Amino acid sequence: MGHTAVVLGDQLLRGHPALDGAERVLFVESLPMLRRRWLHRQRAHVVLSGMRHFAAELRAGGNVEVVERRAAPSLASPLAEEPGPLVAASPNAPGARAVLERAGARLVPSTQFLTSPDAFAAWAEGRRRLKMEDFYREQRRRFGVLLDADGGPEGGQWNYDPENRRPPRDMPEDLRPPEPWCPQEDDIDAEVRCDLDAHAPDLWGRDAPRRFAVTPDEADAALRSFIDDRLPQFGPWQDAMVPGEPWLFHSLLSVPLNLGVLDPLDAVRAAEAAYRSGGIPLQSAEGFIRQILGWREYVHGAFWLRHLDGANALDAHAPLPGAFLGEQSGWNCLDSVVDGVRERGYAHHIERLMVLGNTLLLTGVDPQDAVDWFARAFVDGAPWVMAPNAAGMALYADGGQMTTKPYAAGGNYVNRMSRFCGGCRYDPKERTGPEACPLSALYWDFIDRHRERLDGNRRMAMPLRSLAKIDPAELDAIRARANDARAELGVRPASSP
Structure with a gap:
């Protein structure tokens, strides 16, 4: 008797x-x-829709028996009922791995990523610092991507980050992002929606027509649309935050990549081919390739290597703010981004890092609460994505393994890289008083609370010198405004170091 293949929803x-x-x-x-707290309705929808579309394809092929256990009491119980031996790909989550191992399943290497956890660990062995840039360059050489005839970087540079950080104030008035590709829902989607209504009616976030690819054909169409329509402008504007433009020039390919219906190397090769055909600027092709071949693979490897569960280098213990669950804070940047997450299950990477993550960092929110929220509130969420990104990068919970300094910023950063501040009652240049930007006050309060921990970090030398020049009376006013800001968010004061 042959074996039973166990296919998980993110594989x-x-x-x-x-x-x-x-x-x-x-x-x-x-x-x-499906009933876990903070799980976004659209996140549940794309996973179930993807699973059911795959099951339908296999059933139509007629080569294997397809068994679907819907509304199961757990992952473990259907495994125990299977008559034959179980085989599964190595899961993307430790919890799923433990369940499969207890059920006696044989785990085979997954092909979902270009670099296995073992290969990443081998690359990391003996290195004092695990720099993503070093990993990315080796990936480019390994796969022969964007290299010149001599094996060096195309164009003479390995990355074009300086060119890919243009603020929205530089955006031409007549530049309008093309509408992204969108799938047509079918009977499977309608069935998923009915089942979610019946079995998980209290999911977080808004229900809406599915926007993201969940099959290989859909993923190919989404990739083609991005390459042809939005990749040319992706590079320079990838860090810009523009109200009313939630997608801007971003790819919207993280869902099919994380579900396993889009091969990451196919996406990389498509971008490189578009550049070499002369239709795409090098800075845009490189910026997109860096996100997939570099950052995505690096984050996956770092997740399995570092095991960030419980990491809390800044001793942060405040609960998740009510503002992250839909309560209005009065901050235009934060409320706009959180409203977008509730509406779409999506925010692009700078909104996640420098609005959402920065707010959680400055207010001292517990890293595990942050990871749980990010992993479930986004359509592309998963612990392997969010633990390194949210706990490691955004909240500095690992004490500097992912980044050389905390990604802390005040209102001036948001003012420079977004159009949120123009519609906000607060002044990003002020850090005290009722009109002061809450992020600006929280930033200096954060530096003050953690000055001893940050002392000795050369990249924090300048803000620490600036802190030392602040008059004690003004520092007291900053602390008072920071406490008001926490109240606006709905959190208690962050713990002192």
Whole structure:
């Protein structure tokens, strides 16, 4: 008797390694997973829609028996009922791995990423610092991406970050982002919506027509649309935050990549081919390739290598603010981004890092609460993505393994890289008083509270020198405004170091 291939909801690869030699394929929709706090309705929808589309394709192929366990009491219970041996790809989450191992499943290497956890660990061994830039350059050489005839970086530079950080004030008035590709919902989506209404009616976030690809054909269409329509302008404006333009020039490919229906190397090769054909600026092609070949693979490897559970280098213990669950703070930047997450399950990477993550960092929110919220509130969320990004990068919970300094910023950064401040009652240049930008006050309060921890970090030398020049009376006023800001967010004062 052949084995049963267990296909998890975030491993929907059509070349799934567990399918080789399988007689049965098992899909489990765990009801407790659907009822977890902060899980976005649209996140649940894309996962279930992707699973059911894959099951339907396999069933139509007629080569294997397809078993779907919907509204299951757990992942473990259907596994225990399977008559034959179980085979699964190495999961993307430690919890799923533990369940499969207890069920006696044989785990085979996953092909969802270009660099396995073991390969990443081998690359990391003996290195004093695990710099993403070093990893990215090796990935470029390994796969022969954007290299010149001599094996050096195309154009003479490995990255074009300086050119890819233009503020929205530089954006031409007539530049309008093309509308991104959008799938057509079908009967499977309608069935998913009915089941979510029945079994998980209290999910967070708004229900809406599905916007993201969940099948290989849809992913290919989404990739083609991005390459042709938005990649040319992606590079220079990738860090810009523009109210009313939630997608801007971003790819919207993280969902199909994280579901396993888009091969990361296919996306990389498509961008490189577009550049070499003469239609795409090098800075845009490189910026997009860096996100996938560099950062995405690096984050996945770092997740398995570092195990950030419980990491809390800044001793931050405040609970998740009410403002992250829909209560209005009165801050235009934060309320706009959180409203967008509730509406779409999406915000682009700078909104996540420098509005959401920065707010959580400055207010001293517990890193695990932050990771849980990010992992479930976004359509592309997963612990392997959010633990390194939210806990490591945004909240500095690892004490500097992911970044050389905290990604802390005041209102001036948001003012420079967004158009939020023009519609806000607060002044980003002020740090005290009722009109002061809450982020500006919280920034200096953060530096003050952690001055001993940050002392000795050369990249924090300048803000620490500036802090030393602040008059004690003004510093007291900054602390008072920071406490008011926490109250506006709905959190208690952050713990002192």
